[in-house]
Amino acid sequence: MSQRAVxxxxxxxxLVVAGCGSASGTGSSSGQPSGKLVVWDWxxxxxxxxxxxxxxxxxxxxxxxxxxxxxxxxxxxxxxxLLGAAVQAGxxxxxxxxxxxxxxxxxxxSLSPLDQYVAQDKTRLAGWDAFSxxxxxxxxxxTLQGHPIYYxxxxxxxxxxxxxxxxxxxxxxxxGCGAIKKATGASCLSLGNKEGYxxxxxxSGLGSGILTPGEYDDWIAGKRDWQxxxxxxxxxxxxxxxxxGLNNKGPNSTAMFNDSFSLFxxxxxxxxxxxxxxxxxxxxxxEFLKPENVGATLAPVVTQGAVPSLAxxxxxxxxxxxxxxxxxxxxxxxxxxxxxxxxxxxxxxxxAIVSDTTIDASGSGPAAAKIVAAIKxxxxxxxxxxxxxxxxxMGRLSQQLLAGSVTVDAAMSQLAASDKSS
Amino acid sequence: xxxxxxxxxxxxGRTSSSTSINRARRVRPERLAAYVLVAPSVLxxxxxxxxxxxxxxxxxxxxDGDRDGLAVGLDNYAELLRDPVFRIAxxxxxxxxxxxxxxxxxxxxxxTFLYLRVPGARLYRAVYFFPAVLSPVIVGSxxxxxxxxxxxxxxxxxxxxxxxxxxxxxxGVAMFTVAAVHIWATxxxxxxxxxxxxxxxxxxxxxxxxxxxxALRQVIWHVIVPGxxxxxxxxxxxxxxxxxxxxxxxxxxxxxxxxxGATYLPEYYIWIQQGQMNRPALASAASTVxxxxxxxxxxxxxxxxxxxxxxx
Numbered sequence: 001m002s003q004r005a006v007x008x009x010x011x012x013x014x015l016v017v018a019g020c021g022s023a024s025g026t027g028s029s030s031g032q033p034s035g036k037l038v039v040w041d042w043x044x045x046x047x048x049x050x051x052x053x054x055x056x057x058x059x060x061x062x063x064x065x066x067x068x069x070x071x072x073x074x075x076x077x078x079x080x081x082l083l084g085a086a087v088q089a090g091x092x093x094x095x096x097x098x099x100x101x102x103x104x105x106x107x108x109x110s111l112s113p114l115d116q117y118v119a120q121d122k123t124r125l126a127g128w129d130a131f132s133x134x135x136x137x138x139x140x141x142x143t144l145q146g147h148p149i150y151y152x153x154x155x156x157x158x159x160x161x162x163x164x165x166x167x168x169x170x171x172x173x174x175x176g177c178g179a180i181k182k183a184t185g186a187s188c189l190s191l192g193n194k195e196g197y198x199x200x201x202x203x204s205g206l207g208s209g210i211l212t213p214g215e216y217d218d219w220i221a222g223k224r225d226w227q228x229x230x231x232x233x234x235x236x237x238x239x240x241x242x243x244x245g246l247n248n249k250g251p252n253s254t255a256m257f258n259d260s261f262s263l264f265x266x267x268x269x270x271x272x273x274x275x276x277x278x279x280x281x282x283x284x285x286x287e288f289l290k291p292e293n294v295g296a297t298l299a300p301v302v303t304q305g306a307v308p309s310l311a312x313x314x315x316x317x318x319x320x321x322x323x324x325x326x327x328x329x330x331x332x333x334x335x336x337x338x339x340x341x342x343x344x345x346x347x348x349x350x351x352a353i354v355s356d357t358t359i360d361a362s363g364s365g366p367a368a369a370k371i372v373a374a375i376k377x378x379x380x381x382x383x384x385x386x387x388x389x390x391x392x393x394m395g396r397l398s399q400q401l402l403a404g405s406v407t408v409d410a411a412m413s414q415l416a417a418s419d420k421s422s
Numbered sequence: 423x424x425x426x427x428x429x430x431x432x433x434x435g436r437t438s439s440s441t442s443i444n445r446a447r448r449v450r451p452e453r454l455a456a457y458v459l460v461a462p463s464v465l466x467x468x469x470x471x472x473x474x475x476x477x478x479x480x481x482x483x484x485x486d487g488d489r490d491g492l493a494v495g496l497d498n499y500a501e502l503l504r505d506p507v508f509r510i511a512x513x514x515x516x517x518x519x520x521x522x523x524x525x526x527x528x529x530x531x532x533x534t535f536l537y538l539r540v541p542g543a544r545l546y547r548a549v550y551f552f553p554a555v556l557s558p559v560i561v562g563s564x565x566x567x568x569x570x571x572x573x574x575x576x577x578x579x580x581x582x583x584x585x586x587x588x589x590x591x592x593x594g595v596a597m598f599t600v601a602a603v604h605i606w607a608t609x610x611x612x613x614x615x616x617x618x619x620x621x622x623x624x625x626x627x628x629x630x631x632x633x634x635x636x637a638l639r640q641v642i643w644h645v646i647v648p649g650x651x652x653x654x655x656x657x658x659x660x661x662x663x664x665x666x667x668x669x670x671x672x673x674x675x676x677x678x679x680x681x682x683g684a685t686y687l688p689e690y691y692i693w694i695q696q697g698q699m700n701r702p703a704l705a706s707a708a709s710t711v712x713x714x715x716x717x718x719x720x721x722x723x724x725x726x727x728x729x730x731x732x733x734x
């Protein structure tokens with residue numbers, strides 16, 4: 001009732017529309033004077049994200065003072081299990097945080113498309129593709145996630161390499177690895193593949209140096225030829241790098257989160273294919289190695305004609321579940337969660353590279369500056385285009401490749417079959 | 423039974439029809455009382471066990487994703503059979519069954535030594551039981567650190583001149599490593615059961631055997647093992663159930679099912695399909711298969727137990 005007192009003019013204007021229960025338009029409908037929205041995520045319990053959540057809540061409260069918003073922070077390990085149970089039950093949270101790519105596309109049937117609500121944000125935010133399926137948008141991006149190659153400038157300098165100009169070709173990279181090993185004893189690449197994620201990072205981190213631009217775009221567009229020499233080369237390189245001793249010992253029993261990142265942070269490995277946001281990124285590494293010692297670079301060129309680019313997508317984003325009573329209201333909350341002020345708080349608090357392209361990130365050290373500069377020419381990451389099922393298979397095959405219990409050719413035909421069927 | 427007997431007697435007596443009716447009426451509340459008394463547990467079992475079980479089995483005949491809610495017949499089961507990872511999971515169940523004698527023999531032997539009062543038996547009793555109070559996650563974390571490629575175990579191997587082993591990263595080794603850690607973590611409970619069994623053992627038999635000049639091995643094989651047959655069977659059943667149903671925590675922490683799917687068990691597979699792959703119906707089918715496996719193993723063990731008690 002108090003809502004009506006506060007918004008009499010708006011209400012009069014929208015009375016007919018609201019009475020019909022229509023939710024079209026810009027999404028700032030105030031047809032629901034009060035109510036409650038439940039948000040599921042795995043972030044809001046995190047101290048680093050508290051400023052972000054506060055900011056978003058305040059922004060939403062300004063628009064809809066009568067609506068309570070409850071954030072339920074779920075443990076990430078169990079997140080999609082719990083969400084799966086909610087989907088089966090057909091009820092649960094209204095607004096839900098998703099990882100981009102397979103995790104959201106596999107569940108698109110349970111989500112409401114957001115296209116009509118987020119039209120105004122389309123140019124301000126980057127990373128929409130990871131949250132889209134068949135031309136419809138299912139979530140608004142919060143962070144960008146991608147795979148820059150981080151290197152330890154101090155170790156490079158110790159080995160007599162130029163820390164400002166890391167290797168531009170694979171041959172130089174391998175030669176540099178030898179020099180680093182000799183001078184510092186550190187392994188060249190830090191690889192954790194216990195969870196089977198190592199291959200995803202390897203594929204996306206180095207892929208733009210292996211596939212030609214045409215092959216790359218075809219891959220993202222869904223035209224994936226697993227038998228082509230360059231796609232095969234990714235997996236051959238994966239095995240060769242391990243056989244040549246570029247990785248730390250025992251990658252199959254090293255957890256990526258966070259043992260492989262710890263190896264890099266403690267100077268036991270010179271290079272790591274990391275992330276842009278959340279964890280294992282420039283800010284985490286900078287805390288251990290000092291920001292000025294963390295460099296970021298793009299893939300070295302492996303095949304002639306490849307043009308290295310930063311692989312990134314929308315990292316995490318908020319979507320709306322189908323069963324939500326008032327999608328327009330929930331969409332307003334999503335817009336608050338992706339407002340410039342909220343995202344700015346997330347960037348400064350958690351060190352995430354956020355989706356908002358209007359935020360200035362130049363003051364955060366050379367690695368962050370390099371990453372932000374590469375966003376313009378960046379392309380979607382190769383592994384994000386694959387289904388969860390194919391990624392799971394690829395993880396297992398990558399472990400078998402390192403253990404020598406499967407050949408590259410056999411792995412390729414299994415992957416091709418899985419990719420075709422999903 | 424009593425009610426039935428009363429009825430029969432009253433009918434055959436035929437002294438007076440009215441008394442027989444009275445008696446028949448009087449036993450009815452008694453009969454009802456029996457049902458009322460078992461009703462709560464029957465309702466709990468039917469409502470919270472059997473009904474969900476049937477729902478789960480029914481759900482396993484429906485599809486996932488685009489075919490959500492549609493009947494797909496045996497498609498999920500066919501997919502399970504085709505899935506190499508599920509086959510590995512079942513093969514690992516077989517491996518655990520084969521390892522079962524080891525898992526029972528270790529606490530059995532140690533309990534025997536404690537019973538025969540080796541020096542320091544009291545201390546060992548406490549030490550052996552200690553791992554049983556740790557949660558699988560803690561045990562898993564400890565051994566993940568110990569067994570890391572650059573961890574202390576491999577460092578120890580190196581000092582004696584042996585090659586390091588990738589305990590959790592080698593597909594041929596990892597399952598044995600996890601099973602060994604599980605045995606280490608749980609044998610304390612079986613040990614206590616064995617010690618309780620020893621308390622019922624007639625010590626004069628052992629003394630007599632010793633007087634007759636039996637060696638330790640002969641005492642164990644001909645006196646202790648037959649005397650403890652029921653305890654051994656009990657430990658077999660409980661260890662089997664423990665191995666098949668409570669290794670999830672260790673797998674989750676130590677290997678995540680890897681490397682290359684080599685350490686998958688059905689329960690881990692179910693969790694992955696339900697939570698990570700968004701395939702709840704397929705997971706239901708896998709659960710049904712796991713249930714059938716447990717049912718067969720359980721019935722076989724009950725048959726064994728029956729046989730043993732008949733021998734007594």
